[in-house]
Amino acid sequence: xxxxxxLWLFGVAAGTSLLGGxxxxxxGVFIVPVLTLFGGLDIRSAIGASLVSVIACSCASAxxxxxxxLTNIRLAIVLETATTLGALxxxxxxxxxPTAFLFALFGLVLxxxxxxxxxxxxxxxxxxxxxxxxxxxxxxxxxxxxGEVAYQVHRVPAGLGLMYLAGLLSALLGIGSGxxxxxxxxxxxxxxxxxxxxxxxxxxxxxxxxxxxxxxxxGIISAPIAAPVALGSVLxxxxxxxxxxxxxxxxxxxxxxxxxxxxxxEMILNAFGVTLTHRLS
Numbered sequence: 203x204x205x206x207x208x209l210w211l212f213g214v215a216a217g218t219s220l221l222g223g224x225x226x227x228x229x230g231v232f233i234v235p236v237l238t239l240f241g242g243l244d245i246r247s248a249i250g251a252s253l254v255s256v257i258a259c260s261c262a263s264a265x266x267x268x269x270x271x272l273t274n275i276r277l278a279i280v281l282e283t284a285t286t287l288g289a290l291x292x293x294x295x296x297x298x299x300p301t302a303f304l305f306a307l308f309g310l311v312l313x314x315x316x317x318x319x320x321x322x323x324x325x326x327x328x329x330x331x332x333x334x335x336x337x338x339x340x341x342x343x344x345x346x347x348x349g350e351v352a353y354q355v356h357r358v359p360a361g362l363g364l365m366y367l368a369g370l371l372s373a374l375l376g377i378g379s380g381x382x383x384x385x386x387x388x389x390x391x392x393x394x395x396x397x398x399x400x401x402x403x404x405x406x407x408x409x410x411x412x413x414x415x416x417x418x419x420x421g422i423i424s425a426p427i428a429a430p431v432a433l434g435s436v437l438x439x440x441x442x443x444x445x446x447x448x449x450x451x452x453x454x455x456x457x458x459x460x461x462x463x464x465x466x467x468e469m470i471l472n473a474f475g476v477t478l479t480h481r482l483s
Contacts, residue, residue: 208430210241211251215434216441219259223442224449225458226399227380227406233431243427250423251431253414258435259442260407263400266443271342272400274393277355280338281383282405284362288369295374302473308371309469315385316462319455342397346450353394360390380406381465384458395451395458 218232233255237248267273341352355361364386371382380402387398417423446454 208426211237211427211430212434214241215251215255215258215431216438219255219262219435219438220442220445221438221461222256223259223263223403223439224399224446224454225461226384226402227458227461246422247424247427250414250417251427253410253417254423254428254432255435256410257407257414258432259439260403260410262436262439263403263443264407266440266447267400267403270447271340272397272447273404274338274340274355274397274401275404277338277391278401278405278408280358281361281365281387281401282408284365285369285372285383285405285409288366289372290369291366292370292372292374295370299374301374302475304371304374305469306473309466309473311367311371312381312462312466312469315382315389316459316466318389319385319459319462340397342394344394344396344451345448351394353397354392356392357390361386364390380409381462385462388455395455396446399446399454399458 214233214236218236221227221232233252234248237243237251241248243251264273338355338358339353341350343349344351365383368382368386383402383405384395384398387393387401388395391398393401414423
């Protein structure tokens with residue numbers, strides 16, 4: 203492989219991981235389309251590279267997010283169980299539901315999530331249970347607000363249901379579930395957007411690691427491609443984590459809504475047979 207191609211892969215991975223790290227979404231959402239449409243890579247090789255990118259992105263941004271106490275690890279473990287169960291259910295249902303219907307449903311869910319995230323957040327009608335408060339509530343320092351921000355985790359059963367749906371659709375369509383995790387944590391659990399992004403970033407790394415093992419055993423992950431992608435992803439994720447810590451929450455929310463809208467349009471186009479890309483978290 204030429205040095206020019208390696209530098210290009212490095213740059214693509216850095217840029218996509220920067221954006222993915224900031225938004226708490228899998229960088230594969232962005233890197234697979236770029237590698238296939240502009241790099242001419244085979245879709246399987248691009249997916250393998252994207253898995254490496256997601257793992258590197260999650261690991262690299264873990265330290266800054268943990269240092270700033272943005273990642274709620276206890277909550278991530280609880281929610282990941284529902285996502286995994288949903289993915290297992292999806293595997294059993296593959297082929298039973300028309301793919302076009304699922305793409306349309308996924309696109310509508312993304313659009314509704316985008317609209318919900320744009321609305322002004324109202325205070326929760328009921329206080330969280332003591333079990334939730336003792337186990338999952340936390341706080342984090344916010345430079346924008348100039349102090350410590352305490353938050354409560356609301357409506358955990360609703361959050362688990364949405365995570366199950368995210369894992370189910372992910373398995374049925376072969377796409378990443380990270381794009382649904384942040385809206386679920388934002389609207390159902392009522393977490394601060396920065397906490398949602400950081401916690402989602404932690405969760406997608408765990409999910410991608412399991413998938414990457416299967417791809418590696420099958421020999422799909424190419425070392426010459428994965429190496430520059432991993433290096434670029436580490437750099438991009440570190441920069442993305444620093445930007446997330448400094449960017450205002452309102453601007454971060456707007457960026458995520460724009461990303462949701464773009465992905466929703468692509469899903470709806472896929473429902474009508476217009477296939478642009480294939481993604482995997």
